[in-house]
Amino acid sequence: MFILRKVFGKLFVLDKLGIFSFTFVIVIFSSIVMRMLEPKTFPGWFDALWYVMTTVTTVGYGDFYPVSIAGRIYAIFIFLIGIGIAGLAIGKLVESLGANRKRREEGRLEFKGRNHFVIIGWSEKARYAISEILETHPEIYIVLIDNLPAAPFTHKHVHYIQGDPSTEKVLIQANLKEARSVLVFSDDSIQDAALTDGKTLLIVTSVERLTPHIHSTVEIKKEEHIKNFRHAKVDEFVLSHETVSRMAVRSAFSKGITDIYSQLLSHKHGENLFEVRKRKEWKTYKDAFEGLLREGATLIADGNDLGINKKLDEPIRDDARLYIICRKEVYDSLLAQA
Structure with a gap:
């Protein structure tokens, strides 16, 4: 008993790799020994491995069992050592899975995927943005x-990273270099608009320095802070207060127009706004307009140019964003046709 306690005491201080390696060696070695001790009972190497595995996992089907004295003595060794080692390995595996889940919830796991969206800053706006992305592109x-102690949004396609987004370490942990796009939301907990934009500018500067593309x-x-963000090479801006104010004014003059705005911005129902690429058969904007109209779509813009109706006879650029x-x-x- 003292020897067993010493053996298992040594095993408990091993890391997961050491325990799994030791378990693998014991299982393979025991399979070889049982095959050599009782070749008639275990006619094949896999039969011996099957017996050892069913024994150390305490399944015990009883389809194979040793009949010789030597075989039974070694089986006792498997009972005393092998079962304990296998149980220890399984316990370490369960512990590892639990620790991995906890690290994921706390935002301490590195993301290794590609072509993903990175959202910086948690708020209700970020929640709506995530829901819209998942609904549109599941x-x-x-x-x-964000700096929250635990993930605020639980979904199999949402990976949380805890930390300061203005630091390179955190951005690398989010695999920003392989990301498709980044969305930065302002910190609503800061009351001063200048300080809020200052924090956002610091984050954006770090993002653009690490991944200028x-x-x-x-x-x-x-x-008035837009010129500072343009200097930091930001592609697009959203003026939150201005957008809300403009929608309120429009609704005052045109009843129901906010419903149209909401419908175009959301993909939950009705007609929605989408982007398509130029087709080879479309030489001019008129070709694209008429071709799309026949299929039930209305062409309204190329990039930020809404004047499509004034340039129907002009050729479409190959990199046009329709x-x-x-x-x-x-x-x-x-999309299927493309």
């Missing part, structure tokens, strides 16, 4: 970065 992975969309509080309004099923059909 196959896309999202990495959320990435497409960045940033929420800012004050319009925006259309249509139903989701029409857009899926267009």
Whole structure:
């Protein structure tokens, strides 16, 4: 008993790899020994391995068992040592899975995927953004970065990273270099708009320095700060207060227009806004407009240019970003054809 206690005392201080390696050696060695001691009972190497595995896991089907004195003596060794080692290995495996889950919930696991969205800053706006992405592109992975002690949003396609998003270490942990796009939301806990935009600018500067090629969309509080963000190479801006104010004014003059805005911005129902690429058969904007119209979609813009109706006879650039309004099923059909 003292010897067994010494053996297991040594095993408990081993790491997971050491325990799994030792368990593997014991199982293979015991299979070889049983095969050599009782070749008639275990006609094949796999038969011996099967017996050892069913023994150390305490399953014990009884289809194979040793009949010689030597075989039974070694079986006693498997009972005393092998079962304990296998139980220890299984316990370590369960412990490892639990620790891994805890690290994921706490945002301490590195994300290794590619072509994902990175969202910086948790808020209700971030929650809506994540829900919209998951609803529109359910196959896309999202990495959320914030300083919260635990993940605020639980979903198999949402990976949480805890830390300061202005530090390179955290951005690398989110695998920003392989990301598709980054969205930075302003910190609503800061009351001063200048301080809020200052923090956002610090984060964006770190993002653009690490990955200057990435497409960045940033929420800012004050319009006069746009020139600072442009200097930091930000691609697109969202003026949160200005957007809400403009929608309120429009609704005052045109009843029901906010419903149209909401419908275009959300993919939950009705006609929605989508982006499509140029087709080879489309030489001019008129070709694209008429071709899309026949399929149930309306071409409204190329990038930020809404004047499509004024340039129908002009040729379409190969890198044109065409925006259309249509139903989701029409857009899926267009993607399938492309």
